[in-house]
Amino acid sequence: MRVLIIEDEAQAAQHLERLLTLLAPNLLVLDKLDTVKRSVQWLKNNKAPDVIFMDIQLADGISFSIFEQTDVKVPVIFTTAYDAYALKAFKVNSVDYILKPVDKAELGACS
Amino acid sequence: MANKHLMIVIKYLKDNARVIVICIMGGSLMPLVYCRSCLHELDNYIFIALYSMCIWLSMWLGNDALHHGLDRFLPWTQRPVARLFASIAAMLVYTISVILFLVWIFETVSSYRLGDIRQTVLSTVIVTTIITMIMTSRSFFLNWRQMAINAEKFEREGIEAKYDALRNQVNPHFLFNSLNALTNLVYEDQGKAVTFIKQLSDVYRYVLDTREKEVVSIDDELRFLKAYLFLQQIRFGDNLKIDMELSDAQGQVAPLSLQMLVENCIKHNVVSTDDPLRIHIFREDECIIVENRVNRKITNAEGSSGLGLDNIRNRYKFLSNVPVEVSDRDGKFIVKLPILKSNESIDH
Numbered sequence: 001m002r003v004l005i006i007e008d009e010a011q012a013a014q015h016l017e018r019l020l021t022l023l024a025p026n027l028l029v030l031d032k033l034d035t036v037k038r039s040v041q042w043l044k045n046n047k048a049p050d051v052i053f054m055d056i057q058l059a060d061g062i063s064f065s066i067f068e069q070t071d072v073k074v075p076v077i078f079t080t081a082y083d084a085y086a087l088k089a090f091k092v093n094s095v096d097y098i099l100k101p102v103d104k105a106e107l108g109a110c111s
Numbered sequence: 112m113a114n115k116h117l118m119i120v121i122k123y124l125k126d127n128a129r130v131i132v133i134c135i136m137g138g139s140l141m142p143l144v145y146c147r148s149c150l151h152e153l154d155n156y157i158f159i160a161l162y163s164m165c166i167w168l169s170m171w172l173g174n175d176a177l178h179h180g181l182d183r184f185l186p187w188t189q190r191p192v193a194r195l196f197a198s199i200a201a202m203l204v205y206t207i208s209v210i211l212f213l214v215w216i217f218e219t220v221s222s223y224r225l226g227d228i229r230q231t232v233l234s235t236v237i238v239t240t241i242i243t244m245i246m247t248s249r250s251f252f253l254n255w256r257q258m259a260i261n262a263e264k265f266e267r268e269g270i271e272a273k274y275d276a277l278r279n280q281v282n283p284h285f286l287f288n289s290l291n292a293l294t295n296l297v298y299e300d301q302g303k304a305v306t307f308i309k310q311l312s313d314v315y316r317y318v319l320d321t322r323e324k325e326v327v328s329i330d331d332e333l334r335f336l337k338a339y340l341f342l343q344q345i346r347f348g349d350n351l352k353i354d355m356e357l358s359d360a361q362g363q364v365a366p367l368s369l370q371m372l373v374e375n376c377i378k379h380n381v382v383s384t385d386d387p388l389r390i391h392i393f394r395e396d397e398c399i400i401v402e403n404r405v406n407r408k409i410t411n412a413e414g415s416s417g418l419g420l421d422n423i424r425n426r427y428k429f430l431s432n433v434p435v436e437v438s439d440r441d442g443k444f445i446v447k448l449p450i451l452k453s454n455e456s457i458d459h
Binding site: 008009010011012014015018034035036037038057058059060061062065081100101102 | 284287288290291292293294295296298299345346347348350381382383384385386408409
């Protein structure tokens with residue numbers, strides 16, 4: 001499985017990556033991106049991943065603007081530290097959302 | 112030019128119309144009180160009446176002007192005793208010299224004698240003193256009431272700031288983001304994780320400890336700021352760069368003010384690998400300057416009340432004569448926070 005992580009805090013991205021590799025050893029994290037700008041660029045220039053883990057607050061804005069600028073066809077799992085945006089997340093491609101700090105059991109349940 | 116002066120005179124007369132009418136009426140009745148004989152001699156009546164009018168007018172308007180002048184340079188609320196003596200001295204000097212002058216004029220242009228000058232001076236001084244006392248107590252009361260209102264306002268601003276800071280710190284984002292960063296840190300670097308927990312508790316403790324304070328020493332605020340920045344730097348890594356040159360700054364600041372300014376920078380600007388946020392904190396003369404290059408986030412959803420800066424500005428209105436300066440020009444956002452001297456803090 002090819003996974004893209006969009007998350008502005010290095011610590012959180014690292015934690016998510018570690019848990020993912022722990023749960024699915026053959027999973028491949030393609031990239032870790034921290035801004036809306038980079039994500040839009042990445043999605044335009046690369047083959048779509050199988051799933052995207054996406055934080056809601058990014059370094060240069062909120063991640064929903066990525067959907068306004070590109071056509072994301074793949075399932076998205078939102079990760080957020082605070083669930084104020086969870087409901088809005090379901091309007092886009094989201095299949096699930098998880099609350100940070102990410103829990104192994106919860107992450108396992110997603111797959 | 113002459114026109115302009117005329118306008119000023121007209122405005123002055125208009126503003127004081129009531130006083131002038133009262134003085135003219137009062138003055139024209141005065142001969143009835145102390146010059147019975149004048150009733151039979153119209154010339155004398157007019158003369159005494161004019162003289163009384165002049166005294167009434169000059170005493171009323173002159174003392175009023177003195178009073179306002181002193182209010183500006185030596186308000187009651189700052190040095191009440193000095194003001195009391197200044198008021199008495201100014202009133203005596205003014206009253207006596209005006210009476211001597213008026214008596215001299217009136218006795219020069221006519222043959223009429225105005226009697227014992229000492230008596231005139233004494234009675235005028237007594238009347239003026241009584242009126243001045245009434246006016247003074249009125250202005251003292253008004254000043255005092257304004258002072259009470261200001262104190263109340265200041266207290267409210269302070270409470271709001273503390274509430275804001277507390278809410279921001281206890282703000283779910285701050286807490287969850289901190290805990291989130293901590294999760295990874297526990298795996299990565301346990302020593303750092305312990306420091307993180309320690310700094311997080313220091314931040315909360317400082318917010319709670321300063322709830323009762325109006326000012327804090329720069330040292331204390333910096334220690335708190337460093338704890339706060341440590342937490343933020345764990346979150347943002349090299350994307351957040353702080354240049355701080357404040358080691359020699361003495362004096363005081365409003366609690367949480369520096370942290371609020373830094374938090375504002377982080378909240379409103381991009382903090383990413385491509386565009387790191389650099390915040391420069393340094394001292395310039397009697398100010399602490401917080402400066403950053405503006406690179407605004409597209410959306411700002413972290414729940415900014417937009418009142419942080421206003422709040423700091425309003426709190427400083429009561430703490431210092433120097434206002435907090437904010438400028439947003441040429442791609443730079445700069446806030447100048449005046450350093451408070453220990454004795455300057457609360458003297459309203």
